[in-house]
Amino acid sequence: MRAGIEAGFAGHIASGVTTLCHCWQVTRRDGVVFASTDHDVALHFDGVTYRANAGLSAQALAQTSGLSVDNTEALGALCDDAIREDEIEQGRFDRAEVQAWLVNWAEPSQRVLQFRGSIGELRRAGGSFRAELRGLTEPLNRPLGRVYQKPCSAVLGDGKCRFDLSTSGYIAERVIEAAQEAQYFRWGAFLGFEEGWFARGRLDVLDGPAAGLWGMIKLDYFKGAERVVELWEPIRGPLPEGTAVRLTAGCDKRMETCRLKFNNLINFQGFPDLPNEDWMMAVPRSDGANGGGSRR
Incomplete structure (x- = not known):
């Protein structure tokens, strides 16, 4: 099905006379969907209606073939029946999923997905907003692996902590x-x-x-x-x-808290026995222990 859509779109481009427009779909993390187009009438495909004249436009899209982050920006006007300023202030659009389509408005089944990613930084001023759009390679910039530190590196209740927060008393x-x-x-x-x-x-x-x-x-x-x-x-x-x-309930990431407050020491993700900085300064001496501190 997808190959047929792309083939039809390629044929439309090759015809030399095109009827193209852009469509954007923003899906917030709470499931609310916003869809708009820069065409003068609404379009409908994949069960979604893309509203016309929603005041949304996009700048040029920078895309790469490697692992560099694809990015662009979306510009729009704030209006009560679409994206509202108070919802931006509340963070409801943070990390919302974004899809950008190039569509043949005369035959919406002919379209191509130009961009897919999420909303990064949002700025608003004077009744308008500017949203940074980050591509799917953005998560590859995050460091992976464990950190060797005394406190626990897990988030309370996540897959590493494994503590069931629905337990009575928490x-x-x-x-x-x-x-x-x-x-x-x-x-x-x-x-x-x-x-x-x-x-x-x-x-x-x-x-x-x-x-x-x-x-x-x-x-x-x-x-x-x-x-x-x-x-x-x-x-x-x-x-x-x-x-x-x-x-x-909160957790201060200490081993004692994990053991006494949550009874979850088996899943503790820290390294409480790591030596401190004084230990690194310790050197052998003949008259007692040398803990690295100053001599008196």
Whole structure:
């Protein structure tokens, strides 16, 4: 089927008289799809309708045959019924999947996929936005392999850690009683978890206009009779009173925490017995141990 589409498109190009346009499809990580075209009427293929006059255009695409990163930029206008400024601010388009098609608008079955990748840096100003598009080779720039360090290198609950966060006692769901600047949360009655239990964990918004957003927890402490949870950065969305949130226990990556808090030492991904820098300075001496420190 794909070979037939490409053959038909090649035949259209070879005819010398073309009816071409561009189509873009943006699929966010929450499953919301945005599709647009620079043609003057909407197009439909693969079960997706590409809206016309959506204010989206693209600059020249740089592509290579090696492992260098393919990249381009998409330019567009912010409008309420398409890509909104508040959703960009909330990070809902971060790492969204992008597909760019060159299409024969007179026969949409004749088309070729020009670019596939994800959204990188997003900038907005004056009612418009500029999105960096990164190709499929972008992940090859990430370093691979383990790091030799004392703290654990795994993320709590991932495939290396293997800890089941759904285990009772590691997740708490509450409704917001008081929130200041979408960064400081207070509860009058929040028992059953010791102080600091959720520090280095995360707070997920479960419903309301900010549903799907989350933040990393910086501090978790008692202030008088209140429980206070402070995030590193504010949630970038409205959080009215009564919004449901989920708090997940945090991990400071130490071996003692892995053993005592999570009982998961068998999956600890650090190297706690690595010698420190003082050990590297140690030299033999006749009068006792030399730990590398200064002599007194």
